[in-house]
Amino acid sequence: MTKSVSDAGIVSETGALGAAACLFQGFSDRSRLAIVQHLLLGEHRVVDLTGHLGLAQSTVSKHLACLVHCGIAQVRAQGRASMYSLAHPDATLELLSAAEGLLALTGDAVTLCPTYGTATARADR
Numbered sequence: 001m002t003k004s005v006s007d008a009g010i011v012s013e014t015g016a017l018g019a020a021a022c023l024f025q026g027f028s029d030r031s032r033l034a035i036v037q038h039l040l041l042g043e044h045r046v047v048d049l050t051g052h053l054g055l056a057q058s059t060v061s062k063h064l065a066c067l068v069h070c071g072i073a074q075v076r077a078q079g080r081a082s083m084y085s086l087a088h089p090d091a092t093l094e095l096l097s098a099a100e101g102l103l104a105l106t107g108d109a110v111t112l113c114p115t116y117g118t119a120t121a122r123a124d125r
Helices: 005-026 030-039 046-053 057-069 089-106 118-124
Strands: 073-078 081-086
Touching: 030 046, 030 057, 030 073, 030 081, 030 089, 046 057, 046 081, 057 073, 057 081, 081 089
Parallel strands: none
Antiparallel strands: 073 081
């Protein structure tokens, strides 16, 4: 069965939506977002991030692995240390700036969301 042009557009759009959802999932955790914000300042080692963020080494390592697998961050060896940085810092900064602009427009609506808002996050803990 061959697909028509319109069917191909729908398949393509569905794939793009899935990829976008995966990208935003990479930014959806508060700890990962804090790590990304620190990586905007430049390269960091895990030990640097644990000190800055007050998170356990295992937590930081787990979130960095997620960010690397998502293509948001990258890692390079420097001697025995691993140095983490953003794979696309300018684009990441643009995305976070756009998010801040949208948050300014929505006000408390996002935090009051019954599905993803802070009240839901507190109930899940």
